[in-house]
Amino acid sequence: NAGVTQTPKFRILKIGQSMTLQCAQDMNHNYMYWYRQDPGMGLKLIYYSVGAGITDKGEVPNGYNVSRSTTEDFPLRLELAAPSQTSVYFCASSYIIGWDRGRQQRYYGYTFGSGTRLTVV
Amino acid sequence: AQSVTQLDSQVPVFEEAPVELRCNYSSSVSVYLFWYVQYPNQGLQLLLKYLSGSTLVKGINGFEAEFNKSQTSFHLRKPSVHISDTAEYFCAVSEGYGGSQGNLIFGKGTKLSVKP
Numbered sequence: 001n002a003g004v005t006q007t008p009k010f011r012i013l014k015i016g017q018s019m020t021l022q023c024a025q026d027m028n029h030n031y032m033y034w035y036r037q038d039p040g041m042g043l044k045l046i047y048y049s050v051g052a053g054i055t056d057k058g059e060v061p062n063g064y065n066v067s068r069s070t071t072e073d074f075p076l077r078l079e080l081a082a083p084s085q086t087s088v089y090f091c092a093s094s095y096i097i098g099w100d101r102g103r104q105q106r107y108y109g110y111t112f113g114s115g116t117r118l119t120v121v
Numbered sequence: 122a123q124s125v126t127q128l129d130s131q132v133p134v135f136e137e138a139p140v141e142l143r144c145n146y147s148s149s150v151s152v153y154l155f156w157y158v159q160y161p162n163q164g165l166q167l168l169l170k171y172l173s174g175s176t177l178v179k180g181i182n183g184f185e186a187e188f189n190k191s192q193t194s195f196h197l198r199k200p201s202v203h204i205s206d207t208a209e210y211f212c213a214v215s216e217g218y219g220g221s222q223g224n225l226i227f228g229k230g231t232k233l234s235v236k237p
Binding site: 041042043045090098100109114 | 155164166
């Protein structure tokens with residue numbers, strides 16, 4: 001069981017280049033997420049997906065695109081890299097960890113990948 | 122809209138001293154609360170979580186946190202820290218599951234540095 005796997009771990013891009021950050025999970029989780037982490041800013045949600053074929057914008061989606069053709073994979077695409085996209089990117093998926101009787105809903109935990117450190121120069 | 126405030130960006134402390142990392146949240150509904158730890162050049166690891174029930178939550182590595190609904194706080198504590206606890210700690214909140222409600226909202230992080 002590999003969990004959430006992100007590739008590559010490091011990448012340097014030139015301004016205007018494009019690339020795809022890969023994310024794969026083998027746990028059959030429906031929900032997947034992409035976050036970026038900048039120093040002193042915490043993690044901000046870029047995009048998320050509630051299942052294959054369904055994606056939605058998070059807090060900071062500009063300059064990125066995603067697709068979710070399978071349950072396992074959730075790639076993040078940068079079309080025209082800019083220095084402002086220099087960051088560490090984390091992919092995550094969520095899973096059921098229990099049942100909240102009070103709110104009558106399932107609640108979930110999250111598994112994070114190890115991150116991709118991207119530098120745009 | 123949800124938000125998370127970590128009141129201290131950096132917390133220096135001596136080894137074996139107690140520590141408290143503060144976290145406040147805002148939300149119009151009941152929430153689920155999490156603390157994550159990130160060691161240098163590594164990913165995020167779950168320390169503990171509050172989902173329901175007892176407001177005092179115990180996590181890994183001797184950490185615990187207390188959910189205080191009236192003060193909308195979820196402070197993280199450890200009675201005696203070690204050098205190995207040096208890391209960045211993130212508080213996060215989720216309103217539930219389904220659509221955007223399941224998304225984690227993170228605070229900006231608190232860097233804990235433990236000195237000998």
